[in-house]
Amino acid sequence: MKPLLITVLWALNILVDSGGHFAFKLAAIEPAADASTLEHWRHMLRRPWLWLGIFCFIAEFVLWLAFLSLVPLAEGVLLGMMSIVVIMVGGRIVFKEHFTRPRIIGMALIIAGVAIVGLG
Protein backbone atom coordinates (compact mmCIF):
# COMPACT_ATOMS: atom_id res chain seq x y z
CA MET A 1 0.00 0.00 0.00
CA LYS A 2 2.73 2.45 0.99
CA PRO A 3 4.87 1.99 -2.17
CA LEU A 4 1.74 2.52 -4.27
CA LEU A 5 0.89 5.71 -2.37
CA ILE A 6 4.47 6.98 -2.79
CA THR A 7 4.35 6.27 -6.54
CA VAL A 8 0.98 8.00 -6.94
CA LEU A 9 2.14 11.06 -4.98
CA TRP A 10 5.37 11.17 -6.97
CA ALA A 11 3.48 11.03 -10.30
CA LEU A 12 1.07 13.74 -9.14
CA ASN A 13 3.99 15.94 -8.08
CA ILE A 14 5.65 15.61 -11.48
CA LEU A 15 2.29 16.22 -13.18
CA VAL A 16 1.47 19.47 -11.36
CA ASP A 17 5.08 20.73 -11.55
CA SER A 18 5.33 20.21 -15.32
CA GLY A 19 1.69 21.17 -15.90
CA GLY A 20 2.23 24.41 -14.00
CA HIS A 21 5.25 25.36 -16.11
CA PHE A 22 3.45 24.51 -19.37
CA ALA A 23 0.49 26.65 -18.26
CA PHE A 24 2.87 29.53 -17.48
CA LYS A 25 4.55 29.17 -20.86
CA LEU A 26 1.15 29.16 -22.61
CA ALA A 27 0.17 32.27 -20.64
CA ALA A 28 3.47 34.06 -21.42
CA ILE A 29 3.41 33.55 -25.21
CA GLU A 30 -0.25 34.37 -25.82
CA PRO A 31 -0.23 38.11 -26.46
CA ALA A 32 1.85 39.32 -29.39
CA ALA A 33 5.56 39.44 -28.64
CA ASP A 34 5.61 43.20 -29.25
CA ALA A 35 2.91 43.95 -26.64
CA SER A 36 4.03 46.27 -23.85
CA THR A 37 4.71 44.83 -20.38
CA LEU A 38 1.44 46.29 -19.06
CA GLU A 39 -0.60 44.90 -21.97
CA HIS A 40 1.13 41.54 -21.50
CA TRP A 41 0.15 41.31 -17.81
CA ARG A 42 -3.38 42.57 -18.44
CA HIS A 43 -3.86 39.91 -21.08
CA MET A 44 -2.36 37.14 -18.94
CA LEU A 45 -4.52 38.03 -15.92
CA ARG A 46 -7.71 37.85 -17.99
CA ARG A 47 -6.98 34.44 -19.47
CA PRO A 48 -7.16 31.06 -17.69
CA TRP A 49 -3.57 29.80 -18.26
CA LEU A 50 -1.84 31.94 -15.63
CA TRP A 51 -4.44 30.98 -13.03
CA LEU A 52 -4.16 27.30 -13.95
CA GLY A 53 -0.39 27.57 -13.40
CA ILE A 54 -0.86 29.24 -10.02
CA PHE A 55 -3.39 26.55 -9.05
CA CYS A 56 -0.85 23.85 -10.02
CA PHE A 57 1.78 25.36 -7.73
CA ILE A 58 -0.61 25.63 -4.79
CA ALA A 59 -1.53 21.96 -5.35
CA GLU A 60 2.17 21.11 -5.62
CA PHE A 61 2.88 22.70 -2.25
CA VAL A 62 0.44 20.30 -0.57
CA LEU A 63 1.43 17.26 -2.68
CA TRP A 64 5.13 17.88 -2.07
CA LEU A 65 4.63 18.05 1.70
CA ALA A 66 2.63 14.81 1.57
CA PHE A 67 5.32 13.15 -0.59
CA LEU A 68 8.15 14.27 1.71
CA SER A 69 6.33 12.93 4.74
CA LEU A 70 6.79 9.45 3.18
CA VAL A 71 10.28 9.63 1.64
CA PRO A 72 13.57 11.18 2.90
CA LEU A 73 14.36 14.67 1.54
CA ALA A 74 17.41 13.69 -0.54
CA GLU A 75 15.50 10.84 -2.19
CA GLY A 76 12.48 13.09 -2.74
CA VAL A 77 14.59 15.75 -4.43
CA LEU A 78 16.19 13.13 -6.71
CA LEU A 79 12.81 11.70 -7.71
CA GLY A 80 11.45 15.22 -8.19
CA MET A 81 14.13 15.96 -10.78
CA MET A 82 12.17 13.84 -13.22
CA SER A 83 10.25 17.04 -13.95
CA ILE A 84 13.35 18.49 -15.68
CA VAL A 85 13.12 15.70 -18.25
CA VAL A 86 9.31 15.86 -18.52
CA ILE A 87 9.36 19.64 -19.08
CA MET A 88 12.12 19.28 -21.70
CA VAL A 89 10.16 16.55 -23.57
CA GLY A 90 6.87 18.42 -23.14
CA GLY A 91 8.50 21.60 -24.46
CA ARG A 92 9.44 19.71 -27.58
CA ILE A 93 5.95 18.27 -28.10
CA VAL A 94 3.81 21.27 -27.11
CA PHE A 95 6.03 24.22 -28.06
CA LYS A 96 8.19 22.64 -30.79
CA GLU A 97 11.39 23.36 -28.85
CA HIS A 98 14.30 21.50 -30.41
CA PHE A 99 16.55 18.94 -28.72
CA THR A 100 19.88 20.49 -29.66
CA ARG A 101 23.14 18.94 -28.49
CA PRO A 102 24.03 21.79 -26.05
CA ARG A 103 20.55 21.51 -24.54
CA ILE A 104 20.80 17.77 -23.95
CA ILE A 105 24.32 18.08 -22.53
CA GLY A 106 23.25 21.03 -20.38
CA MET A 107 20.22 19.19 -19.02
CA ALA A 108 22.29 16.06 -18.24
CA LEU A 109 24.98 18.11 -16.43
CA ILE A 110 22.39 19.98 -14.37
CA ILE A 111 20.60 16.76 -13.37
CA ALA A 112 23.94 15.17 -12.38
CA GLY A 113 24.94 18.33 -10.47
CA VAL A 114 21.70 18.64 -8.50
CA ALA A 115 21.84 14.89 -7.74
CA ILE A 116 25.41 15.13 -6.42
CA VAL A 117 24.64 18.23 -4.31
CA GLY A 118 21.59 16.43 -2.90
CA LEU A 119 23.53 13.26 -2.04
CA GLY A 120 26.70 15.02 -0.82
Next chain:
Amino acid sequence: MSLKRFYLLGFVVLMVVDTFSQICFKMAATHAEPFRIEPEWVIRVVTNPWVYGAILGYIGAFVTWMTLLRHAPVGPSFAASHLEVVGVMIVSVPLFGEALSAWQMVGAALIVAGVVSLAIGETSEPHVQV
Protein backbone atom coordinates in the same frame (compact mmCIF):
# COMPACT_ATOMS: atom_id res chain seq x y z
CA MET B 1 17.69 44.61 -25.72
CA SER B 2 19.40 41.75 -27.50
CA LEU B 3 18.15 38.26 -26.69
CA LYS B 4 21.55 37.43 -25.21
CA ARG B 5 21.37 40.30 -22.70
CA PHE B 6 17.72 39.53 -21.96
CA TYR B 7 18.58 35.93 -21.02
CA LEU B 8 21.67 36.89 -19.02
CA LEU B 9 19.82 39.58 -17.06
CA GLY B 10 16.73 37.39 -16.60
CA PHE B 11 18.54 34.37 -15.21
CA VAL B 12 20.81 36.43 -12.94
CA VAL B 13 17.76 38.24 -11.48
CA LEU B 14 15.95 34.90 -11.12
CA MET B 15 18.87 33.35 -9.25
CA VAL B 16 19.21 36.39 -6.94
CA VAL B 17 15.50 36.56 -5.99
CA ASP B 18 15.25 32.76 -5.59
CA THR B 19 18.30 32.74 -3.32
CA PHE B 20 16.92 35.73 -1.39
CA SER B 21 13.67 33.80 -0.80
CA GLN B 22 15.49 30.76 0.50
CA ILE B 23 17.62 32.85 2.89
CA CYS B 24 14.43 34.45 4.22
CA PHE B 25 12.80 31.03 4.66
CA LYS B 26 15.81 29.76 6.59
CA MET B 27 15.87 32.91 8.76
CA ALA B 28 12.12 32.67 9.38
CA ALA B 29 12.37 28.98 10.29
CA THR B 30 15.26 29.63 12.70
CA HIS B 31 13.44 32.54 14.36
CA ALA B 32 10.25 30.50 14.76
CA GLU B 33 11.96 27.56 16.47
CA PRO B 34 11.08 25.20 18.06
CA PHE B 35 8.89 23.69 15.34
CA ARG B 36 5.64 22.29 16.69
CA ILE B 37 2.22 21.80 15.18
CA GLU B 38 0.58 24.34 17.47
CA PRO B 39 -0.94 27.85 17.18
CA GLU B 40 2.07 29.42 18.93
CA TRP B 41 4.39 28.23 16.15
CA VAL B 42 2.07 29.69 13.47
CA ILE B 43 2.01 32.98 15.39
CA ARG B 44 5.82 32.99 15.63
CA VAL B 45 5.95 32.47 11.83
CA VAL B 46 3.46 35.14 10.79
CA THR B 47 4.83 37.77 13.20
CA ASN B 48 8.31 37.23 11.78
CA PRO B 49 9.43 39.80 9.16
CA TRP B 50 11.55 37.19 7.32
CA VAL B 51 8.41 35.36 6.15
CA TYR B 52 7.32 38.48 4.28
CA GLY B 53 10.75 38.72 2.68
CA ALA B 54 10.30 35.15 1.45
CA ILE B 55 6.86 35.96 -0.01
CA LEU B 56 8.24 39.10 -1.68
CA GLY B 57 11.03 36.99 -3.18
CA TYR B 58 8.47 34.51 -4.53
CA ILE B 59 6.50 37.31 -6.18
CA GLY B 60 9.72 38.67 -7.70
CA ALA B 61 10.67 35.23 -9.00
CA PHE B 62 7.18 34.77 -10.49
CA VAL B 63 7.31 38.09 -12.38
CA THR B 64 10.87 37.37 -13.59
CA TRP B 65 9.93 33.84 -14.72
CA MET B 66 6.84 35.03 -16.64
CA THR B 67 8.94 37.71 -18.34
CA LEU B 68 11.63 35.19 -19.30
CA LEU B 69 9.05 32.74 -20.69
CA ARG B 70 7.80 35.33 -23.22
CA HIS B 71 10.89 34.51 -25.28
CA ALA B 72 12.80 31.68 -23.60
CA PRO B 73 12.05 27.98 -24.29
CA VAL B 74 10.50 26.41 -21.19
CA GLY B 75 12.50 23.12 -21.16
CA PRO B 76 16.05 24.52 -21.07
CA SER B 77 14.94 27.48 -18.92
CA PHE B 78 13.49 25.23 -16.25
CA ALA B 79 16.73 23.25 -16.18
CA ALA B 80 18.75 26.49 -15.96
CA SER B 81 16.61 27.76 -13.07
CA HIS B 82 18.37 25.12 -10.91
CA LEU B 83 21.24 27.60 -10.75
CA GLU B 84 19.42 28.61 -7.57
CA VAL B 85 20.94 25.54 -5.88
CA VAL B 86 24.41 27.00 -6.46
CA GLY B 87 23.36 30.46 -5.25
CA VAL B 88 21.92 29.08 -2.02
CA MET B 89 24.99 26.91 -1.45
CA ILE B 90 27.39 29.83 -1.84
CA VAL B 91 25.55 32.23 0.48
CA SER B 92 24.89 29.58 3.14
CA VAL B 93 28.63 29.40 3.89
CA PRO B 94 29.11 32.98 5.20
CA LEU B 95 25.50 33.50 6.38
CA PHE B 96 24.82 30.25 8.22
CA GLY B 97 28.34 28.91 8.70
CA GLU B 98 27.55 25.79 6.68
CA ALA B 99 30.49 23.73 5.43
CA LEU B 100 30.64 22.64 1.78
CA SER B 101 31.71 19.10 1.07
CA ALA B 102 33.93 18.32 -1.90
CA TRP B 103 31.00 16.52 -3.54
CA GLN B 104 28.75 19.53 -3.16
CA MET B 105 31.39 21.66 -4.93
CA VAL B 106 31.60 19.08 -7.73
CA GLY B 107 27.80 19.17 -8.03
CA ALA B 108 27.75 22.97 -8.13
CA ALA B 109 30.45 22.98 -10.82
CA LEU B 110 28.39 20.53 -12.91
CA ILE B 111 25.28 22.73 -12.61
CA VAL B 112 27.26 25.79 -13.71
CA ALA B 113 28.76 23.80 -16.62
CA GLY B 114 25.25 22.70 -17.61
CA VAL B 115 23.96 26.27 -17.62
CA VAL B 116 26.98 27.38 -19.67
CA SER B 117 26.19 24.62 -22.19
CA LEU B 118 22.56 25.79 -22.40
CA ALA B 119 23.71 29.40 -22.84
CA ILE B 120 26.11 28.46 -25.64
CA GLY B 121 23.31 26.48 -27.30
CA GLU B 122 20.87 29.40 -27.21
CA THR B 123 23.24 31.96 -28.65
CA SER B 124 25.23 30.02 -31.22
CA GLU B 125 22.88 27.54 -32.85
CA PRO B 126 19.32 28.27 -31.80
CA HIS B 127 17.57 26.34 -34.55
CA VAL B 128 19.81 23.41 -35.23
CA GLN B 129 18.11 20.11 -34.51
CA VAL B 130 20.17 17.06 -33.53
